[in-house]
Amino acid sequence: MTFKNNKKFYSVWILLILVLAFLNGCGKKEKQTEHEIKSxxxxxxxxxxxxxxxTGDIYASDYEKEGAVIxxxxxxxxxxxxxKQGKVDCIIIDQQPAKAITDKxxxxxxxxxxxxxxEYAICISKDKSKLxxxxxxxxxxxxxxxxxxxxINNYIGDSTIGKFPYQSPKDVERNNGTLTxxxxxxxxxxxxxxxxEIVGIDIDIAQAIADRLGMNLIVQNMEYDSIIGAVQSGKADVGVAGMSITEDRLRSIDFTEPYTTATQVIIVCKSGNLVETSxxxxxxLNFLKDNRWKYLTDGLLMTLQISFFAVIIGIVLGFIIAVIRTACDMTGKGKILNFVCKTYLTIIRGTPAMVQLLIIYYVIFSSVDVNKLFTASIAFGLNSSAYIAEIVRSGIMSVDKGQFEAGRSIGFNYIQTMWNFILPQAFKNILPALGNEFIVLLKETAISGYIGIMDLTRGGDFIRSRTYDAFLPLIAVAIIYLIIVMFLTHIVSCIERRLRIDV
Structure with missing residues (x-):
């Protein structure tokens, strides 16, 4: 089945998605609350x-015993x-972010x-008392x-916003390393x-601290629940994210002196309020204002880079494992290597890709300062190699044994026979499965944001965090992934046709 034959099918789906986007944007919505919150x-x-x-999560959890659902x-x-969609009755969040939400x-x-x-403070590892x-x-x-x-006044206060922008002194000597x-x-x-750019009160405070300590500042953006883990593992020196001191957190992490106070508030939906948006x-709002479309293009580039390097790692390692396992099945030799490969496949295929990514970043490379692109490529490459190995092995085993015996009979050794006769035939058999694995790998990279990588999905998340509109950013991300998958499917189909002609 070729791309040309499927063109109408894909076009219908894209058109349907665009129609849904239009209906979502033009329709009126009325909030219907199930449980009205007044206090x-x-x-x-x-x-x-x-x-x-x-801390909103922590405090709200106390109400679970009173029948609340968090x-x-x-x-x-x-x-x-x-x-806004009526999926929750209220939100508990810090006052200033709450104001930003209600303003928009x-x-x-x-x-x-x-x-x-x-009170907000900076979290820091317990073994960094000097810092x-x-x-x-x-x-x-x-x-x-x-x-x-x-x-603080530069960001908060109607009469002071924008009047006190922090500027780093020009004569600072930064000879004391980096503050991450x-x-x-x-x-x-x-x-x-x-x-x-990442801006805000905490970022300016961190810059001021780095200036006074004679250090260069490096900011790593990641999911909120990953911050403490990053500080504990040494991936970051400190965590600065509007973080409050709690007894639970103090069991695993230390804190500096508080630098400001804050208030948790409750956000509710106004009764009977109608919303109309074209x-x-x-x-x-989502793509043109402040050039927010760049989040998607930058994220797409990162997604493609991770996928490219991961595919190379997966193919090379997967083929090696497949050949080792097949050689053991055919000749009975290399049982130790075969056992190692089987153990590797069991572990990789038996654990989620996200867990593997977090383990590689926060555990295996915890004491090593490595590029996040490198880390993600290794993680997804290792994960993909396990599946590619089994795909290739099944393709090799599907080739008639007589082909192998024929190659050996005319003087080729095992490796030469495998390379010249078996693998080319196996490749034709496994091409559809390999193409599907590459597509799955591309979509799996969407979890890269858990280690702070700006991939395509996270680019959409950034747009949503600024516009508070879920539909269009998610649809845009989905369409981009769909177009890439359609292109990959087309390429695989072309290769399949070429191989059939060459037969």
Whole structure:
């Protein structure tokens, strides 16, 4: 079945997706709440949305014994979208991010009653007491000379926003190495993306600390619930992400002195509020404003790079494993190598790709400063090699044994026979399965964001975190993946036709 024959089929699906996008953008929606929240007392029995791993998550969990259901999201923007769609009754989140959410979503509002007071601090590994003391000294200095106050006022306060931008001194000597911070750039105004850069209160504070310590600042963006793990494993020196000190966190991580106070608040949906958005306005907001389309193009480039290198690793290692296993089956030799290969296949095929990615990044390479592209390529390459190995082995075993015996009878050794006779025939048999494996690998890279890589899916997430619109960014990401898959399918079909002609 060729790409040409399937062109109409794919076109219909793309057209259907675009029609759904249009209907979603043009339709009116009315919020219908199941459990109306007017005060903290109404949380019992409600469906509460929180950001995973935050103090809002911790505090909201106390209401589970009172019948509340906690829905955990990786980003506050996702929780806001769920609230707008009626999937949750309210959101518990920090006050300033809550203001950012309600400013961009007129149908949402913050209850006047405060939920909980807290303090933000910088998390740091328990074995870095020297660095902790240095940072505490700098925080005290920043408070004393009002630099800290100015940084906060530059982002918070109607009369002060934009009036106190932090500027690094030009005469700073950065001879003391680097200060690597882990953050989650979806928490405006503390850390968020603007014009392709990570900005916010916490980022400016971290820069000020690096300036005072004579260090270069490196910012690693990742999921919120991965920050403490990154600090513990040494992938980051500190975690700066609007993080509160809790007893549970203190069991595994240390904190500096608090640098600001914050308040947890409750966001609800306004009763009977109607929302009307045109598809054109949605496109402008999601893709054209602030050149947000670049998140998708940059993410696509990273996805293709990871997929390319992972495919190379998977093919090379997969073919080697397949040949070793086949040689043992045919000749009975190399049983130890065969056992090692079988153990490897069992482990890789028996554990999720995401777990493997996290283990490689946070455990195996915990003490090594490696490029994230390299880490992801290794992880996905190893995962793919296990499946490619079994695909290739099944293809080799499908070739008639007489072909192998014929090659040996005319003077070829085992390797020569395998290379010149068996593998070319096996390749024709396994090509469809290999093509499918490459497609699966491409889509699996969507989990790269868990180690802070800006891939295609994460690019869509960044757009959603700024616009609070889930539909169009997700549809855009889906269409891009679909086009790539269609292209790969076309290439595989062309190769299949060529091989049939050559037979």
């Amino acid at each position: 903290v007392k109404d949380l019992a029995g409600a469906v509460i949305g929180v950001q995973l791993g935050t 829905e955990r999201f990786t980003k506050g923007a996702d929780a806001a979208q769920a609230l 979503n007129s149908e949402l509002s913050i209850l006047d009653e405060e939920f909980k007071k807290e 902790k003391n240095q940072i505490n000294e700098v925080i005290a200095q920043l408070k004393k000379d009002k630099t800290l106050n100015n940084i 911070i882990a953050t989650n750039a979806a928490f405006e105004p503390y850390e968020y993306m603007e014009d392709g 598809i054109l306005d949605s496109i402008k």
